[in-house]
Amino acid sequence: MDQEKLKKYRPYPPVRLTDRTWPDQVITSAPIWCSVDLRDGNQALIQPMNLEEKLEMFQLLVQIGFKEIEVGFPSASQIEYDFLRLLIDGNHIPDGVVPQVLTQAREQLIKKTFASLKGAREAIVHLYNSTSTLQRDVVFKMNRKEIIELGVAGARLIREQAERTETRIRYEYSPESFTGTELDFALEICEAIMDVWEPTPANPVIINLPATVELSTPNIYADQIEWFCRHMKNRDCALISLHAHNDRGEAVAATELALMAGADRVEGTLFGNGERTGNVDIVTLALNLFTQGVAPRLDFSRINKVINTYERCTKMKVHPRHPYAGELVYTAFSGSHQDAINKGMTALELTESGLWEVPYLPIDPQDVGRTYESIIRINSQSGKGGVAYIMDHEFGFKLPKDMRPGFGRVIQEVSDAYGDELTAEMVFHTFEKEYLLNSNGYHLKSFNVLKRHFDRDEESSIAEIEAMVVVKGEEKVIRAAGNGPLDAFCTALREGLGLRFVLHSYHEHALTRGSSSKAVSYIEILDQDDESWWGAGVDTDIIVASIKSLLSALNRSAAKNKKE
Numbered sequence: 001m002d003q004e005k006l007k008k009y010r011p012y013p014p015v016r017l018t019d020r021t022w023p024d025q026v027i028t029s030a031p032i033w034c035s036v037d038l039r040d041g042n043q044a045l046i047q048p049m050n051l052e053e054k055l056e057m058f059q060l061l062v063q064i065g066f067k068e069i070e071v072g073f074p075s076a077s078q079i080e081y082d083f084l085r086l087l088i089d090g091n092h093i094p095d096g097v098v099p100q101v102l103t104q105a106r107e108q109l110i111k112k113t114f115a116s117l118k119g120a121r122e123a124i125v126h127l128y129n130s131t132s133t134l135q136r137d138v139v140f141k142m143n144r145k146e147i148i149e150l151g152v153a154g155a156r157l158i159r160e161q162a163e164r165t166e167t168r169i170r171y172e173y174s175p176e177s178f179t180g181t182e183l184d185f186a187l188e189i190c191e192a193i194m195d196v197w198e199p200t201p202a203n204p205v206i207i208n209l210p211a212t213v214e215l216s217t218p219n220i221y222a223d224q225i226e227w228f229c230r231h232m233k234n235r236d237c238a239l240i241s242l243h244a245h246n247d248r249g250e251a252v253a254a255t256e257l258a259l260m261a262g263a264d265r266v267e268g269t270l271f272g273n274g275e276r277t278g279n280v281d282i283v284t285l286a287l288n289l290f291t292q293g294v295a296p297r298l299d300f301s302r303i304n305k306v307i308n309t310y311e312r313c314t315k316m317k318v319h320p321r322h323p324y325a326g327e328l329v330y331t332a333f334s335g336s337h338q339d340a341i342n343k344g345m346t347a348l349e350l351t352e353s354g355l356w357e358v359p360y361l362p363i364d365p366q367d368v369g370r371t372y373e374s375i376i377r378i379n380s381q382s383g384k385g386g387v388a389y390i391m392d393h394e395f396g397f398k399l400p401k402d403m404r405p406g407f408g409r410v411i412q413e414v415s416d417a418y419g420d421e422l423t424a425e426m427v428f429h430t431f432e433k434e435y436l437l438n439s440n441g442y443h444l445k446s447f448n449v450l451k452r453h454f455d456r457d458e459e460s461s462i463a464e465i466e467a468m469v470v471v472k473g474e475e476k477v478i479r480a481a482g483n484g485p486l487d488a489f490c491t492a493l494r495e496g497l498g499l500r501f502v503l504h505s506y507h508e509h510a511l512t513r514g515s516s517s518k519a520v521s522y523i524e525i526l527d528q529d530d531e532s533w534w535g536a537g538v539d540t541d542i543i544v545a546s547i548k549s550l551l552s553a554l555n556r557s558a559a560k561n562k563k564e
């Protein structure tokens with residue numbers, strides 16, 4: 001980049017706080033949450049929500065468990081005002097949920113805000129004015145004293161109005177653009193406002209310290225919050241609230257560190273909707289707590305429902321890689337991840353610890369209402385572990401470990417040629433084509449066990465079989481005896497058809513999914529060149545499944561020799 005352009009920017013100054021304590025703190029409980037989806041989120045939409053959408057969003061927020069919801073800026077426009085009226089007149093605000101409204105420190109706006117609240121049981125009135133050096137100079141053209149007077153005048157009017165209404169009013173003040181404000185000045189104006197409102201420990205004020213624009217690394221926001229909490233008078237009369245924006249992509253981290261630094265409350269939005277790069281994402285914050293074993297006191301156990309309502313109301317899309325919620329966040333395409341997840345899921349079935357410990361998956365998808373189905377998806381980056389996972393979890397085929405590399409290579413070839421993701425059905429179809437339906441060489445027409453005797457020790461067990469096998473379109477009857485039907489069939493193939501191979505390994509299991517009465521058999525042979533070939537066969541009769549499986553291996557070997 002052009003070096004000259006760097007001269008336009010300067011580093012953010014650190015906070016002088018050498019004895020900071022927040023790095024040693026651990027978050028052990030959820031903060032008070034306040035959703036600002038209907039105000040900060042809504043004001044950033046290309047098409048702000050209409051009344052129906054606002055109501056649907058409000059009801060979603062209530063279902064999630066928010067107890068404080070900033071429902072708008074009722075003095076700003078008719079629709080914002082009407083929404084307050086709809087909530088109050090329509091009795092849509094459940095007990096225990098407090099609506100919050102935002103206003104500037106301007107007389108007409110404050111009066112209209114109170115008019116909008118008529119009839120509400122309780123409300124938080126949120127006053128703000130900008131305090132940063134930049135806004136003082138450029139927007140307000142006021143010095144520090146005048147900015148304090150503006151805020152204090154607004155606070156006085158709010159108190160007067162609050163004393164005249166039946167609604168129980170709680171107060172909130174934001175020195176807007178706090179992170180662009182000198183800390184001592186932010187403290188001075190907040191204390192001046194608190195002097196007007198006279199909060200008590202039983203009736204505390206909310207002091208909201210917003211990173212209106214995210215300007216620094218998260219540790220500096222945490223330092224600012226710790227500094228503020230340590231220097232303010234009457235700390236016990238205030239709830240310190242955070243309101244981070246995501247301009248540097250660090251809003252979640254900044255909020256977490258600032259909670260460690262002593263804040264009590266968080267304002268944010270679902271999926272981080274909000275001005276520019278958005279507000280802090282409450283879904284991520286809450287589920288980050290959840291994965292540490294801390295109750296988030298918000299319910300995201302049906303995340304898809306939350307996504308659907310959010311997308312419908314805001315007309316925004318949740319990114320496929322959004323933490324905890326994105327379409328792809330519980331999916332591994334790459335081979336080594338799939339292998340590790342497959343092993344982790346299997347280990348989980350065996351452990352009694354009750355702990356969720358699966359590589360690459362920090363949360364159990366089922367805890368947010370997602371299924372395991374999409375954990376592993378197959379494309380050209382995938383490996384044998386992922387393919388085995390799909391065969392097992394989607395279709396109930398537990399491929400023997402030594403069979404997996406061969407089928408993995410088959411899938412790799414198919415996905416390379418296809419150039420796109422393979423669905424689970426395509427994986428299974430490939431398995432069927434490669435192993436179960438590959439009857440182009442030897443094909444079983446009939447199979448009979450003529451005589452069967454077995455003793456306990458299998459020392460003098462004997463079986464005689466007769467089978468009709470179609471070889472290149474021609475039916476051939478073969479017979480032989482052996483110590484079991486499979487052994488007899490091998491001998492019949494060698495003696496009757498002149499085939500040369502050795503049976504190397506054998507596996508079988510019942511198929512529990514789909515066709516519950518069937519079994520699958522997997523057989524590995526070594527051909528005349530000592531090369532290994534796996535086959536598979538499915539049947540209601542396990543012996544027939546093993547015969548089919550042997551023919552499958554022979555056919556695969558023959559097809560390879562034909563190619564050469």
Ligand SMILES: CC(=O)SCCNC(=O)CCNC(=O)[C@H](O)C(C)(C)COP(=O)(O)OP(=O)(O)OC[C@H]1O[C@@H](n2cnc3c(N)ncnc32)[C@H](O)[C@@H]1OP(=O)(O)O
Binds near residue numbers: 150
């Ligand atoms: C960081 C945040 O998200 S803060 C919330 C921002 N949200 C919104 O602004 C959405 C809703 N706002 C609106 O619809 C409009 O801005 C309204 C209705 C509130 C006000 O509208 P208008 O008065 O017509 O216009 P506008 O917003 O441009 O007013 C700017 C004036 O308000 C002053 N002002 C801005 N913020 C404040 C404040 N918090 N307290 C007092 N005065 C303020 C400005 O200094 C400016 O004064 P000037 O006219 O003397 O230059």
Ligand SMILES: CC(C)C(=O)C(=O)O
Binds near residue numbers: 128210
């Ligand atoms: C009004 C304040 C809290 C705000 O939205 C911000 O600073 O981002």
